[in-house]
Amino acid sequence: MALAAVLATMLGQLAVALLAIGLAGRGAWAGSVLYAASAAAGAIATLAALASLLAAPAPPETLILPFGLPWLGAHLRLDALAAFFLAVVNFGGAIAALYGIGYGAHEPSPRRVLPFFAAFLAAMNLVVLADDAFTFLLAWECMSLLSWALVMAHHHSAANRAAGHVYLTMAGFGTLALLLAFGLLAGPAGDYGFAAIRSAPLTPWLGGGALLLAVLGTGSKAGLVPLHVWLPLAHPAAPSHVSALMSGVMTKVALYGLIRILFDLLGPPPGWASMVLLAAGGATAVLGVLQALMQSELKRLLAYSTIENIGVICVGLGLAIAFQANGMTAASALAMTAALCHIANHALFKSLLFLGAGAVLTATGERDLERLGGLIHRMPQTSFLFLIGAVAIAALPPLNGFVSEWLTFQAVLLSPVLPHWGLKIMVPAVGGLLALATALAAACFVKAFGIAFLGRARSAAAATAQEVEPTRLVAMALLALACLLIGLLPGYVIDGLAPVTRDLLGAVMPAQPAAPWQPIVPVVASRSSYSGLLVFLFIGVSASLAALVIHRVASHAVRRAPAWDCGYPEPSPLAQYSAGSFAQPLRRVFGTSIFRAREQVTMPLPGDLRPARFALQMRDLVWEGLYLPLAAAIGYAAERLNALQFLTIRRYLGMVFLALVTLLLVLALWPSF
Amino acid sequence: MPHGLAFDIAHLLAGGLVLMSFLLLYQVRLYAMLNIFALHALVLALSVAWQALVQGAPHLYITALIALVFKAITIPVALHRIIQRLGIHREIETVVGIGPTMLVGMGLVALAMVVMLPVTANADALAREDLAFALSVVLLGLLVMVTRRNAVSQVVGFMSLENGLVLAATGAKGMPLVVEISVAFSILIAFIVIGIFLFRIRERFDTVDLQALDRFRGERR
């Protein structure tokens, strides 16, 4: 039933896409209607998916459509895992579409956005529903292709085009890696249905190969270091509601692929796989957030922060594997729940933040933090909602980001019981990295919010910005509300995820006590527990109490005056701390080694009236160490081979001649002769 | 006709064709090459005629006649005139030295033998020898094409290659369409010769003027 409903909404999205080809650009009303239709379809699909998730443990729904590989057909399957991801995808999609109603009016070329947007949503749904390798890869690559088209929507900028190229090439890499992974999984019999793959036994070597390929393939889409380079280029290049989808939702679909292959298709993953994921996750988290800190462009900063969160999720998945391989299924369920929870949470707050960034972008026309500032006065609602997103992503209580980080840390804390020595040492170290990443994320979002929304306006555009339309505010507010609700009542989410972990791991977290105060208890209450609701109430009560007392006893006098600033107020807003200067202490600490950051200050001599100059140079070592050499190698090979285009006919004949002689020689020396 | 004699003569003629190919490889001057080629075609004509006689296949006489008239007479004469017209009769142009070329040629003949002789163990000896020689001639013809810069000498190489084909085709007993094929090839060669003549393609086989090529193809920076 739910499957049919989701399928119907997918068809709806496709219909919207087709209509949009003709209608988009015919006026604002057409865009609004289409976006509204897309949002409605997304909402219905969300409800259907949630209903299916809550109805578990029902047997998974399956369906075979006569498409795709002729002898296989398109197999679809809706189980708990799929239902969870469908809910994430469609909720994110519905909100992005709702936001699009307002945002689309600012879009110079709606025809380049709307058709792809709706189709993109349908493709992501199909990835999650697919139950055979062909349909999966088809949908997977369609998802990449359509999002590429969206990245290319603003194609006049050469940077966007370059981003699109890097993006789709990397996506191609990922797909081919996945194709090989499925090839290994399907074995020589070549049955690409997931049901057959599940039941087929696999030797450890083949399984290991498939696993690594799957990590490469899905990791390149999710943004695991060092396969992340496309992400900070492509995500910001798209229109903001699409950025929200790409960062908040599409990376999750990639992780869905990872989970599906590792935990479902591969059978129980080998223990060493956890080390791969833990190492990659830890490195991704720290590198991602450090990069985010160094950015001065809001959307790019958000994209890098996505990379960080993917790292956090991968650490959770790695822990789940580690525990499962050692028979600790309850701990494994905890780690998996933490990862899934973070997946949902990140989808919510990252979408919220990107939508906020989109609001800033349309209101000011600026994406550069160095030209923003003071927006809290001009756009109070947006600022407030963005602040909620920032608090959530900084993993601060009582919002949802903290819940999943907390669960992940609880899983980390269970690791000493693991028998494996490598893991014993690795997990605490990764835990430390995770903590570092969390703290840096908080720093990063202090910077993002502080520079963009606080202080004084650094440009005329920022000084005259206007608050955005109500529909967009509603879209953001819904996300903020979801962030808050999950933060306060995480027990429901954990219970809701139980069918998923039961399917994947055969274990669930203990049922969360319903009352009083909705605490969450990962293992036992004496070990650790946390009640978001109570903490929230506590803070609320104490803050009100403090306010009450102070208003009773203290002076009420308030006088507005120029800023004090130690007696030396600087009239120009440009003298404020900028994004670059905010990051400077951390850049000094981390950047000199990780980014090879070099600062150069040119001070004029005393009496010289020239301004002092500050130059900063940073390098991306992953890009320079891995991708540029690769590009150079391809370029070199291409250049060398290109000489073959300019030969004379005699030389071409020589090539024919050589080929002939070689083949004859081979034939003469063929062993069978 | 006793089998031994028929075989010996066919063998002799085919071997002569290989020898002529070697001579072609050896010649550096265009006129000399043309003369050798005329001889080459003559030997082919004889060989084909002999096959026609041995196999009792009168239609092969046509092929022999074509070889004689067209390849041994018309084409060399035409090429003579082209060479004169283009003023390239004095040119000596090989890419590698004669010595190495001859060595490579030897190697090719050896290769042809190694490939062909064990292969055709079932076929009768006549066809077998013929085929091995034909392959040698084909390979040597290709070698001529590859080692010469001048269009005319390359055409000569191609024609000697084609002679090898005709040798093979006539050696294959009772092969249909041989005449048609030889006619088709003659037309092809005529096209090539006319092409050289019409388009003044003097050096186009191997222009050293790379800039010219770039301009033509618009492909380089």
Added chain:
Amino acid sequence: MSPFLAHIPLVILLIPLSAAAILVLLPGYRLSAALNMLATGTTLLAASSLVFGAGQIAPGQLLVDQLNISFIILNSLVGFTTSIFSATYIGHELATGRLTPAYLRFYHAMYQLLMFAMNLALLANNIGLMWVAVELATLTTVVMVGIYRTHEALEAAWKYFILGSVGIALALFGTILVYMAAQPVLGEGADAMVWTSLIRHVADFDPALLNVAFVFLLLGYGTKVGLAPLHAWLPDAHAEGPTPISAVLSGLLLNVALYVVLRFKLLLAANPAAIAAGPLMVSMGLSSLVFAAFMLYRRRDIKRLFAYSSIEHMGIITFAFGIGGPLANFAGLLHMVMHSLTKSAIFFAVGHIAQIKGTQKLAEITGLTESHPWLGWGLVLGVVAIAGLPPLGIFMSEFLVVSSTFARQPLLALPLVLGLLVALGALLLRLGEVAFGKPTGSMAPAEASYLPMYAHLSLVLVGGLFLPAPLVAWFQHVAGLLG
């Protein structure tokens, strides 16, 4: 077999032949273009009726069996759509004076002659006839490539001619060797060259002779297929000739040559003692794929770019047939069809683009989706398809190629995948420049016929998602034959 169907092959040959004869005499652009379309259209109709014939029909020297029927229909279809495209394209050439009416007459006649030659090659039941037909096809295209009579066009035609001639010679030698192998079994005379009798008795042939023959045939016809390192003629011939010819070259002639190779592979496959033709085809295919993939990066001419992409895809197809097995052969067949449709669609777009912009230089063509949305997005779709991205058909065939390779020769899948990836990168790089960005050059509205292009693309789209069951059964049957 109904008597009516028995004559169809003859009809398929006679229509283009007689059309060629008429067209050579016919003055006037509109009339001849219309006749051209009419002839290809009726050929298509005739060819489609072959579907109703079950099993083999072999009237005289001709043969219609499971293998070539799809080729014939594909050939007629692309021939028909190209003639529609050609009508608008040539009209423009005439208007700009690149072609004179006299040459035009010649052009249409040659077009039909080419169709005749290709259909003959496909239908021939005699390996000698097959060879003659391929040679004829080559000669006609040589003439067509040189039709603009510019320096570059002549140069390209000349190169094509010389390399093609050598290829023809090698193929002939291979054919003679096959005859030699057949002669002890089938006796002297024509029967030893008839494919149907060859395949029946091939198990008794001398396998060693067949092996040598196949080397020559692979190299000889491989030159026509455009396999590296025999490919040199292909990019220039595509770039310098009229675009309809480029479309036919890439979409059809290469296929025809490959079809001939496949016929001989069938022979080898039926002889248990012969070496597998597979390794040879695999290595040639792989080298073409990887080589062309790298060559894509430095292209500055839009038609050369897609010509190299044709080399790449021919490499993939040859590779797939080389791998063999029902799945890989199926993939090869599917890829062949999809590539034909896609590549000709791309050339339709490219032809109009080059006419509008007045240049083939990639650097001077940008922002097409903005200046000419229909052409631009058509090109985007085509390139996306040719790069092997879904939901278009080549994705499915590449999926099958890679997966079947993986099942049989896992290690070969790696270079295959790397080659695909390198090519993908290059194509996307160029696509980003050509289709996106600020438009440059002439913004004149296109006088183009979008029908052929979008018809092909929609076929490719449907093929990527849904293959009708009869088609599948048919391909599977042929794939089984190919061994």
Added chain:
Amino acid sequence: MAVLLSLVVQAGQMALVLLLAPLLTGLVRRVKARLLRRRGPPLLQPYRDLWRLLCKEVVLAENASWLFRATPYLIFAATWVAAALVPTFGRGLMFSWSADLIAIIALLASARFFLALAGMDIGTSFGGIGASREVMIASFAEPAMLLIMFSLALIAGSTQLSTVATYMASAEVGLRVSLGLALVGLAIVALAENGRIPVDNPATHLELTMVHEAMVLEYSGRHLALIEFTSALKLLLYVSLIACVFLPWDLAPPGAGPAAWAIGILAYLLKLGACACLLALFETAIAKMRVFRVPEFLGAALMLGLLGTLLLFVSRSL
């Protein structure tokens, strides 16, 4: 009835930390002054300061936003809640399970997050300096804290402070190297988090060296009072934390009677006094370090935490 009683005890704890916080600050100042052979301010001076600030008018910068005005209340509440969740005189208070050590750290992080934002709100360069340095220090202190907590949790098998304290007071614990390392690490983190010498100097307004003070430069009147109060509370929190983990004696068990509570409070006061003296002694003996030495200082704490964890593995498995 029992619920009401435990509610009262919980409220008592909240009131207690509120009452004692300025006193602890005063005590530290006083001891420091004495160590420097000055008379120093009276012990109750912080209370007076707070009162005076409360009575003053607020001078608000012209472009201060609502965030700037709300922050003092928010951070005060967050810190107060955090402080109330750390066992002071008794274990297992009514709401102690609502947040474990990780959540307490996160509550403090929330307070810092908002304070840093408030520092940037006016748009002055000093606010920016303070905020950026604060987040840098925090980004080292937090992982260090987490690793320390990791080794504690490994020893005690819990992150719940009450459980940890119970375990620490029991005989099983013994003397361990890891505990010593954790103590040193925790002390370092506590110094950094409270802006004490050598990381920051709460008494200075020397422009380029200040961190915390730079952030709150624009605050005045009752807002400043709240912020000062929050700082005092935070100091108290850390001292209580160290006390409850490393000096876990005489904590009243859950559901104990007034006598046990009285003993607990007395012991708590003693612990506070001892810690205050030690802090003052340390601060007098050492000089403030340059800002960019701070990461190294905190890096040491990080390493200590990691080392403690690893040593635990060794000792456990042997």
